Amino acid sequence: MLTFDRLTKRFKGNTAVDAVSLTFPKPAMIGIIGASGAGKSTLLRMVNRLSDATEGHVLFEGQDVTALRGGARRAWQGQCAMIFQQFNLVPRMDVVSNVLHGTLNRRSTLATMFNLYPREDIHRAIDILDRLGIAAQAPKRAEALSGGQQQRVAIARALMQDPKIILADEPIASLDPMNAQIVMDALRRIHDEDGRMVIANLHTLDTARRYCDRVIGMREGRVVFDGTPAQLTTGVARDIYGADAGFSEAATSTSIEALDDAGAMLRPAQAAI
Numbered sequence: 001m002l003t004f005d006r007l008t009k010r011f012k013g014n015t016a017v018d019a020v021s022l023t024f025p026k027p028a029m030i031g032i033i034g035a036s037g038a039g040k041s042t043l044l045r046m047v048n049r050l051s052d053a054t055e056g057h058v059l060f061e062g063q064d065v066t067a068l069r070g071g072a073r074r075a076w077q078g079q080c081a082m083i084f085q086q087f088n089l090v091p092r093m094d095v096v097s098n099v100l101h102g103t104l105n106r107r108s109t110l111a112t113m114f115n116l117y118p119r120e121d122i123h124r125a126i127d128i129l130d131r132l133g134i135a136a137q138a139p140k141r142a143e144a145l146s147g148g149q150q151q152r153v154a155i156a157r158a159l160m161q162d163p164k165i166i167l168a169d170e171p172i173a174s175l176d177p178m179n180a181q182i183v184m185d186a187l188r189r190i191h192d193e194d195g196r197m198v199i200a201n202l203h204t205l206d207t208a209r210r211y212c213d214r215v216i217g218m219r220e221g222r223v224v225f226d227g228t229p230a231q232l233t234t235g236v237a238r239d240i241y242g243a244d245a246g247f248s249e250a251a252t253s254t255s256i257e258a259l260d261d262a263g264a265m266l267r268p269a270q271a272a273i
């Protein structure tokens, strides 16, 4: 389905992603972990074509994504939606309009200028917000929402594109543990129920272990681990993050597990999505 073939990115002398070859035969929930500067963001950006590969290819269903130009490239970007750590919403615009921005790829400039959205798109946006448990926030300005709610708006905007792949670059890095759990649960559900592929850069081991089917470990631009959460032992993690960096499990934990231990307070929030 999705293949990276010796995918490489160099910035002047620095090789950020170094001949990464991976195959994802079917939609799965994939976590990419690694220390700061390992090349995780650069890798995702090449998949989405926000950044061009220096060498190598991304292949999706037989098509060389790295070679796409113009409209074909934009169509691909509609197929693989991106979610960012800082949500990238328009703060002063209402939530529904932010979600409707997900349809920009297929709308005319004139319709965009005058903020004209087909009625069925508006209904679909509300349905998606409802699915994510935040339909009540629809008329509010994005900036009035909590971080966890804003990230769910960003997910709704991504879903509006009806993408085959969702790329998430540190989607929970700015969130407290409870909101982190809500957002990760939402991504997992989108994978389970819709069969969409989710590839998430994650800065914490426990999140990767808990939510992903497969975890890729990167170090200095290369893949140094590719396996199941069960295979991601503390020893393996130390190798991924670098043993000399004073690695500890606690330093790469979001405390989602600890929150779970704290009791049932999370359950109602979980039930909302």
Ligand SMILES: Nc1ncnc2c1ncn2[C@@H]1O[C@H](COP(=O)(O)OP(=O)(O)OP(=O)(O)O)[C@@H](O)[C@H]1O
Binding pocket: 011, 014, 015, 016, 034, 035, 036, 037, 038, 039, 040, 041, 042, 043
């Ligand atoms: N636009 C750029 N110009 C020059 N160098 C860059 C650029 N983007 C990334 N790099 C370099 O590429 C390497 C990989 O960066 P990248 O952002 O992909 O790492 P990362 O794994 O996402 O790190 P983090 O966990 O901090 O987000 C780093 O050495 C970084 O300095």
Ligand SMILES: [Mg+2]
Binding pocket: 040, 041, 042, 169, 201
């Ligand atoms: Mg990054």
